[in-house]
Amino acid sequence: MAGLAPHPASGDTEGAVVSVRDLRMRYGDVDVLKGVDFTAERGEVVCLLGPNGAGKSTTIEILEGFRMRSAGAVNVLGVDPAKGDEAWRARLGIVLQSWRDHGKWRVRELLAHMARFYAPYATAAAARPRDVDELIATVGLTEHADKKISALSGGQRRRVDVAIGIVGKPELLFLDEPTAGFDPEARRDFHDLVHRLADEEDTTIVLTTHDLDEAEKLADRILILAGGRIVADGSADQLATQIESDAEVKWRRDGQKFVHSTPDAAAFVRELFAQYGDDITDLEVRRATLEDVYMTMVHRHETGHADDAAQEFTKESR
Numbered sequence: 001m002a003g004l005a006p007h008p009a010s011g012d013t014e015g016a017v018v019s020v021r022d023l024r025m026r027y028g029d030v031d032v033l034k035g036v037d038f039t040a041e042r043g044e045v046v047c048l049l050g051p052n053g054a055g056k057s058t059t060i061e062i063l064e065g066f067r068m069r070s071a072g073a074v075n076v077l078g079v080d081p082a083k084g085d086e087a088w089r090a091r092l093g094i095v096l097q098s099w100r101d102h103g104k105w106r107v108r109e110l111l112a113h114m115a116r117f118y119a120p121y122a123t124a125a126a127a128r129p130r131d132v133d134e135l136i137a138t139v140g141l142t143e144h145a146d147k148k149i150s151a152l153s154g155g156q157r158r159r160v161d162v163a164i165g166i167v168g169k170p171e172l173l174f175l176d177e178p179t180a181g182f183d184p185e186a187r188r189d190f191h192d193l194v195h196r197l198a199d200e201e202d203t204t205i206v207l208t209t210h211d212l213d214e215a216e217k218l219a220d221r222i223l224i225l226a227g228g229r230i231v232a233d234g235s236a237d238q239l240a241t242q243i244e245s246d247a248e249v250k251w252r253r254d255g256q257k258f259v260h261s262t263p264d265a266a267a268f269v270r271e272l273f274a275q276y277g278d279d280i281t282d283l284e285v286r287r288a289t290l291e292d293v294y295m296t297m298v299h300r301h302e303t304g305h306a307d308d309a310a311q312e313f314t315k316e317s318r
């Protein structure tokens with residue numbers, strides 16, 4: 001993918017790019033967020049996971065300044081989103097969950113139009129906007145650039161959404177279920193794009209997804225939101241060590257397949273080799289996956305132990 005020129009940090013975002021403290025959101029008499037805390041650093045990819053209705057979109061919309069919170073302290077690029085002005089907004093990129101109604105526009109025409117909004121906000125540190133044709137190539141839409149958006153497939157429209165999200169070369173990019181409807185190749189290209197934005201441009205990325213494999217591939221840090229709180233915060237590896245789960249050992253001996261679950265895979269495998277040595281083939285050890293962690297944490301919430309899970313997590317991360 002072409003066209004991702006680096007831009008240096010713009011000075012006023014030292015420290016956390018996103019900082020959320022005791023965030024609460026109440027719809028009517030229902031508390032959806034009951035005290036959410038997290039931060040995101042420059043260049044970090046943070047993935048927000050959680051069941052349907054957990055409050056992921058609500059959280060992101062509050063950070064984007066589209067929704068007023070009920071309580072708590074939120075700081076995004078040095079500003080309270082409730083008070084963010086146009087210049088602040090120009091530093092954000094947003095890919096919402098639902099399609100926008102741009103059907104009558106042609107792809108290049110729409111992106112060129114969007115790009116013009118960002119031109120006044122170019123700085124010495126950040127050349128805005130991106131070159132539109134390079135951007136179209138980056139999201140793999142070159143051969144569709146002159147088509148009306150209504151004539152594109154669902155996955156191609158989603159690529160347009162992603163292009164709109166990054167046309168202004170954002171310092172912070174919000175992606176709400178960005179790959180819904182992507183085919184496997186588009187998904188892989190998108191993952192490459194996210195890595196390049198974070199690594200080469202130091203873009204901070206906050207995304208939601210229901211695809212745990214995607215979260216594991218993309219995220220420097222995973223947050224699991226359940227029962228109105230963050231019940232897990234860490235890399236996929238760190239989270240795997242926070243749940244008690246047996247490793248699964250698989251092997252073959254004399255052509256026969258064996259499987260065994262054990263809390264101490266190393267000791268078990270040592271013993272296996274001591275007994276059968278060269279007869280052992282096709283050895284595999286599978287540790288707790290992100291799916292195991294997710295299921296455990298969300299199940300604790302569903303069985304009414306979310307507060308315990310959140311407290312346990314807070315204790316462990318101190």
Ligand SMILES: Nc1ncnc2c1ncn2[C@@H]1O[C@H](COP(=O)(O)OP(=O)(O)OP(=O)(O)O)[C@@H](O)[C@H]1O
Pocket residue numbers: 027028032050051052053054055056057058059
């Ligand atoms: N404007 C609103 N008024 C009242 N309730 C709302 C409103 N928006 C969201 N909710 C409720 O708040 C809860 C959280 O919704 P939200 O869309 O933030 O969840 P989510 O984690 O993004 O879910 P999903 O994974 O399904 O996208 C849901 O129970 C939803 O019904």
